[in-house]
Amino acid sequence: MPDLLAFPGPVACLVVLALLVVESGLLVGVFLPGDSLLFGAGLLVGAGRIDVPITVLAASAWLGAVLGDGLGYAIGRGFGRPWGNRGWSRRFVEAAERMYARHGWFAVVICRWFPGVRAVVPTLAGIGRMHPLAFALANATGALLWAVGMVLLGHAAAAVPQVRDAALWAMAVSIALTVAYGVVAVVRRRRAKTPLT
Template sequence: MNPVIQLAISDQIINWYDHIGPWLFYAVVWGLVFAGTGLFIGAFIPFITGDSLVFAAGLVAAGAGVSNSTDSPVNIWVMAIGVGIAAWLGDQVGYTLGRHYGRPYLDKRKGEWLQNAIAKSEKFYAAWGWWAVVIARFMPWARVLIPAIAGISRMNYYKFFSANAVGALAWGTGLTVAGYFAASIPAVKNASYAIAIFFITASLIAGLRAWYKNRAR
């Protein structure tokens, strides 16, 4: 995402604080993070439920751009840990919906192309599912789709559980804390973009590698 656009969205989110106060701000941020993947809202408004939201939450916790932050401060660790938990819960719900509702629905469709696609998806998640779930958390639309597709593909539950925990906490807690320190250390803001580019590049490499191995087989 264009950094200028992301910062503009972050500024809008910061303004929420002055209108709703700290406690409702906690609830709104956590609720949107959860709904982004758990209710698939992130497929329609990915930047309001994703990176810009949690980064701005960190800025608010640091008191950046809010008029009454000294009266009722947002605690960075409560916010950051809550974001990580909300992200984890959202992905768990997405996986559960895919496994218990999406897969039975698709199994009733007997099209050869669809069944071949499901079989290939199962092979991919058996081999690369753990990394796909972790990396997808750092990509706007992928973070919405991957948990449900993992459930449809019947990825091992414990592998998904652990990958989801690592990805959700690294993204949710890490990016929120990055926003907090970016308020006083501008270099952190630039570093957060570099980290995002790294994970996107890594995901593309992992996808190409999986495609090549499947083609070789």
């Protein structure tokens, strides 16, 4: 995660927006700590370390989350069906279609709170041909509850020193675990591809 303190307030908001787009739209959310990013950004604004109104940060977070999921959905809808009909990936598509048939648009909303899952669900929604209007409603609602909610939670925590200190430690641990998970996944993948001699 970039050091948001290295940027002027408005630029920091753009960095948050861009990272949320990448997290949800380009299927790399497993390696990006979106929750920590949002909470930490709200915390820094609340502590006066980033000079920008909290409403601007919240709006940037909401827009980034909406655009990211929208991009993932478009990719799934435009290019995913041929991929989704191949071998093992067909199981993901069928599972997604069952999930949307059972839970409807609420499935997209609730998946926002599950790291990694939220990076895949929009694309699966596109592959599964979820109705565009239903997806747009779920996308906007989920982004409001998750992205804006996490920013405001971080902002509120800045007013309580004990919570602020604990949150900063928790954010650091979360980032470290996310990076460690990514490194382990890459190492395992490389080992699996290396032929035994």
